Structures are given as C-alpha cells and as structure tokens.
Amino acid sequence: MKIQNSQYISQLQENLLNQTANVGSKTKTSGAINTKASGATNTKAPGVTNAQGLTFQQVLDLKNGQTAATGSAELKFSKHASNRLSDRNIDLSTEQLERLNEGAKRAGDKGIKESLIMVDRLAFIVNIPNNTVVTTMDSTNTNENIFTNIDGAVIA
Numbered sequence: 631m632k633i634q635n636s637q638y639i640s641q642l643q644e645n646l647l648n649q650t651a652n653v654g655s656k657t658k659t660s661g662a663i664n665t666k667a668s669g670a671t672n673t674k675a676p677g678v679t680n681a682q683g684l685t686f687q688q689v690l691d692l693k694n695g696q697t698a699a700t701g702s703a704e705l706k707f708s709k710h711a712s713n714r715l716s717d718r719n720i721d722l723s724t725e726q727l728e729r730l731n732e733g734a735k736r737a738g739d740k741g742i743k744e745s746l747i748m749v750d751r752l753a754f755i756v757n758i759p760n761n762t763v764v765t766t767m768d769s770t771n772t773n774e775n776i777f778t779n780i781d782g783a784v785i786a
Contacts (some may be wrong), residue, residue: 705731707754720752720768730754732763733786742782749786753777760765 737745751769
C-alpha cells in the first residue's frame with residue numbers, strides 16, 4: 631500500500647512538472663532551465679514552480695486546506711457547532727477565533743485527537759485530525775461542567 635501511495639505521489643509530481651513544461655517553452659528548476667523543444671527531460675527538483683509561482687508542496691497544501699502564510703489549516707465548524715453558536719447567540723471575535731486556532735494547533739502538536747479548548751468563558755470540542763469544531767457552548771450551557779470523550783484540554 632505504501633509503495634502505491636509513493637508511486638501515486640510521484641505520478642502527481644510528474645504530471646505537475648509536465649503541465650508546467652507545457653505552459654511555456656521554458657521551465658525553471660532549481661536554477662537550471664529545461665527546454666521541452668530541446669528534448670531535455672524534467673527533473674524532480676523540490677523547487678519546481680507552476681505557472682502561478684507555487685511549488686508542488688504549496689499546491690498540495692492549498693488542496694488540503696492549508697494556508698501558505700501560517701502553514702496550518704483554519705478550523706472548520708461542523709453544522710452542529712454552527713447551529714450551537716447561532717442558538718446560543720455566541721459571537722466570536724477575531725481575537726477569540728485566533729486563540730481557538732492556536733489552541734487547536736497546540737493540541738495537535740501534543741498529539742491530542744479530541745480536545746476541549748477553552749477561550750474566555752467559551753468551551754469548544756475540537757476534532758484535531760479533521761481540524762473541525764464539533765460543538766461549542768458558553769459557561770451557562772455547560773451542564774455539570776463535565777466533558778466526556780476528550781483526550782486533552784487547552785486553555786487558550
């Protein structure tokens with residue numbers, strides 16, 4: 631299975647390189663210029679860029695929802711979590727959202743899979759591998775202050 635995945639990634643890289651070569655007559659690769667007309671073959675250099683100036687890794691990261699500036703994906707809110715925010719009249723400020731994202735990143739760095747992230751008086755249950763807020767509540771909705779099915783907590 632790993633061999634197939636490795637071959638698949640190699641195939642994707644080769645396809646990207648071929649598409650890049652077809653955009654213009656010249657493709658820049660790590661300081662060398664390959665010309666398709668001259669019969670030169672494309673090399674799999676890590677610095678190869680496409681027509682928009684993005685490397686293969688940057689394109690892959692964008693497809694996976696990661697931002698180039700931060701290197702990490704922004705949290706998504708599940709439909710349930712979005713409904714809870716609306717039902718409970720919870721408005722997140724930009725600063726609170728940034729702290730929530732940072733808390734999720736810290737939880738992921740520690741290997742946490744299901745995290746309780748506390749931001750001010752708000753509690754968020756976040757599925758770290760899927761980068762998704764599963765549910766949210768404020769201090770008035772935390773029945774008995776018990777949270778189950780989490781393997782870590784972050785106070786952000």
